Amino acid sequence: METMKTIVTRRSVRSYKTEQIPEEALNEILAAGSIAAMGMKAYDRLHMAVIQSEEALGKLNEGIGRLMAKVMPGRGNGNFLMGAPTVVIVSALDPDKCPMKGMHYINSGCVAENIMLAAADKGIGSVVLGIAGDVVKNDSGLKKELGIPEEFTPLFAIALGYRADEAPEKTLEQRITVSRV
Numbered sequence: 001m002e003t004m005k006t007i008v009t010r011r012s013v014r015s016y017k018t019e020q021i022p023e024e025a026l027n028e029i030l031a032a033g034s035i036a037a038m039g040m041k042a043y044d045r046l047h048m049a050v051i052q053s054e055e056a057l058g059k060l061n062e063g064i065g066r067l068m069a070k071v072m073p074g075r076g077n078g079n080f081l082m083g084a085p086t087v088v089i090v091s092a093l094d095p096d097k098c099p100m101k102g103m104h105y106i107n108s109g110c111v112a113e114n115i116m117l118a119a120a121d122k123g124i125g126s127v128v129l130g131i132a133g134d135v136v137k138n139d140s141g142l143k144k145e146l147g148i149p150e151e152f153t154p155l156f157a158i159a160l161g162y163r164a165d166e167a168p169e170k171t172l173e174q175r176i177t178v179s180r181v
């Protein structure tokens with residue numbers, strides 16, 4: 001797919017088929033995340049945990065449900081992962097201690113965008129789930145179960161899978177205000 005078309009095609013997907021994404025596609029998507037632009041070449045300060053087991057997905061979903069009930073009571077139908085068969089948790093080592101403020105957060109954003117664009121290129125949908133980072137961060141048992149090193153801080157999740165609903169119309173639109181001189 002042409003790059004511009006892939007960029008326009010990527011849109012947050014909030015309803016997934018149960019069908020798992022192919023292993024080869026997942027490996028390429030993760031590699032795409034791994035070669036993202038990276039301030040200070042701090043590749044070793046980020047970590048990606050892949051969740052595909054029903055049990056772990058269920059625990060993450062329940063955790064999101066508990067946090068949602070506190071922060072946004074009444075929101076959601078209980079299926080917070082929206083049926084996504086694969087979830088990637090991106091974590092960073094001491095993200096607030098970097099001498100260049102915000103660097104690890106910016107790096108993790110670059111990783112996220114590469115992951116989502118690589119997925120879109122393969123016809124695989126994605127969405128960032130910001131709340132999932134807090135859930136795993138505050139559940140040391142689940143964090144350990146997911147293989148996230150103790151000293152890393154989970155930041156967010158990216159759900160991956162095939163879209164189950166109708167894709168919205170996609171256009172290249174200017175959403176952010178621009179000033180020019």
Ligand SMILES: Cc1cc2nc3c(=O)[nH]c(=O)nc-3n(C[C@H](O)[C@H](O)[C@H](O)COP(=O)(O)O)c2cc1C
Pocket residue numbers: 010011012013014127128129130131132156
């Ligand atoms: C840091 C971040 C956190 C997000 N968290 C959530 C989330 O928790 N739940 C969700 O449904 N979408 C989440 N999104 C997706 C945004 O809502 C979405 O990207 C935005 O509405 C633009 O729509 P588009 O991705 O379809 O272009 C998040 C996106 C980012 C970058």
